[in-house]
Amino acid sequence: MFFGDSSAAYESITSRMKALAVVRPLLALDDSPVKRERGWEGYRLAEVALTAIDCVTLRIGTRSAVRQEVVVEEAAESAALQMPGRPGGEYREVARWVVERLINTEKHDRCFSHDIGSVTADGFVVKDFPFQILKDVPDEAGQAALTVTDAAITVLVHAVDVDIASEQIAAEAKLEALLKRARISEAWQAARTAHLQSLRYAKELLDRMEEMKRNVRTIDWEADLEGPLKEAQDHVQDRSRVESQMKQQVAQLLEVTEEEHKRQQLESLDALIGDCLQRHSMLIDMLLKVVPEFRHQQDRQIFVAPVVHARVHLRSQLLEPALELSIEDSQRPLEAFVRGVLGPVRPRVMYLPDYFEALMRMPEQDDVELVEVHALEDRAEVPDLPRFDEAQHAAVDRLLASIPGQGIRLSQLLEHARQWGEDRGPDDDTDHLLAMKTAHRFRHVPVAELLRGEEAVIAVDDGTSLDDLAFGGSDFLLMPTRGEPLGDGVNTGPGAQPPDAPGSGARSTSEDLEPSA
């Protein structure tokens, strides 16, 4: 069958294969092992993908690109529709995965590819056909956003390589006929097709304008712009006329139709036609912009000197040499790079609200280990441990009680206290307690006990100084004394107060107590 002019005949096969190839990445989504691994069996992923493509196509009319989050959000809604009752986060995860597969983020060049045969002058050859579906581009503010390729629009409108203008006319005629016969659901379909055709015009114009911005020299005004502009102008004129008519027809039908179902359909058709009309005004707006834009780009690109910069291969000229440098040497070049990347910043001038902000700011997670703040301990709840335990008190009391009648020197008692056995060694501080109690007895003569006629130990300073490693002061003489009960005499007891005792009482008490070491 290809014996005559085989290359011409095969061209149609090549072109249809290309169309089929574009469908493949979508269908492959549902065969992906990821679907099973992540438990997404219930979702129809190819259909989620179509929603995403629809979303981008319908929105790029108003601007050149759409933020990825917007697309993911809309695709997630379609996922939610398919599988109600799943956790909300899953829909978004499914949608993000589908959108990223459509961008083909796994491949470095982002291209899908398919081998397609064609017949050329050299005979049959198989060539790689690369294509993209969704594409990362900078939006009007230079931020990353998504746009849809021509290939994807073709998949979407399921019309393979046809003349757009003629299909447009066919769609209109069909729509009008259907409206006359009031077959509204079919009319809605036809209106939608016409609507998508308008979108293709808009996309074509946008592409031309983008191309113009990149390099105005590639555009030949007469060949590339004048013809398409004229065509698009005619299209807008015709469509506006036809759609205004249809809108009237729909309005008339709405007046006479009482059936609720049909009324709803008519209303949605009315909305769709309204949207078409709005889109046309946008197209007109774009048409008006093309000529000034062309001039502006000419000014910018042809008459403005391009920025002079040497092309630098970042990896082989900067990264690899830097890695070979020592830490010290690499500092200046790397700092220069980072300063350049981050560009100028506005210095922050400190003013009052800044203090507030600075105080309220959470420390950056990476820098600071967050430590749990404990409630401040209530002092009242902290147990107040005694300086000396009961055993020490008992030991000192026993020592004092065992003082012989003729009295004993403090130095001897200290020795005893330090030698004390019974699970306390010479190193513990029972001697401190003893010294303290002795000083106390010197300062506060146990008058009450003496007056009652009880025996009490008193401390007497006879001027002998203490020779001890830990304590300084007087080597007190400790002796038990019994006072006469009150009434027999005011005198507290014989020999109770040596004559020099009051004088030595003027000594600093702290001196007696303070360890000398």
Add this chain to the structure above:
Amino acid sequence: MTQYDDVAAAARMVALAMTRGKSPARSGEYARLVRRFDAEPDFAQLVRKVAQGFDLTAQEAHPQAGLILATTPETDFAVSVADLVPQTEHRPLYLLAHLAIASRAFPRPEDMDDDEHVARISVHKVDEDVRAYAAVLERRAAAAGEDTNPPAGSPGLEGLWRTYLRRNPTGRTDKDRTPLSATYALVKKAFTHLEQRGFVRGTSEEGGGTYATNVQYRLHIRDQAAQDMLQELAALGVAALAHHDATPPPGAAEHTDSADTGMLPDSAPPL
């Protein structure tokens, strides 16, 4: 009177360029100024002079990114690296992470001239890139029998690649958090700073965090960062020609060339 208005307009343009998140596409005033910059050489000169007063250089006016300003060594408006990373021990690798991100985003020099170029880069891939070349250097040093240990007492003489290899990509502290010393954490920190300043935008959490670059980031690297660093390297006597390493190691050639030249153009032919 008009000449004073022009000065005000030129200063306004510089002010807009210094403000984060301003774009000619979103501000009619900015768009008009960008047009004037393109169309009126006198006005463009005025803008350059205003920038010069701040010790800045006006590089170009881009229809999407607006006026691109570059810092000079004298300016007070440059970012202080010490503020970005207070810990000196992490600083060299943090700075390296910035360079590695850029080299991953623009694998070919022509990518920096492509107005449509948008790169998606993940933390893990950036780390992988650096680690791969560091490993090549390690093998080369081992083959040459070099002593790679820095002289005692001067850790600053250690090779950057060796410092990188000594760090783990990830790690766990007792509190189950990745420590900053891990290279993933350092790369992530660089990305976070870029995102805060509006140069990249997070797209997903895959690969330790994936980010898409924008036009301004590309222009900053093309117009200033790459040139400045090249000069600093030249001052050290290090000058590598693109694609022609002085002595390309066997493994490195594969990384630099084949992966890059094998790439297809960004746009697919229409069906």
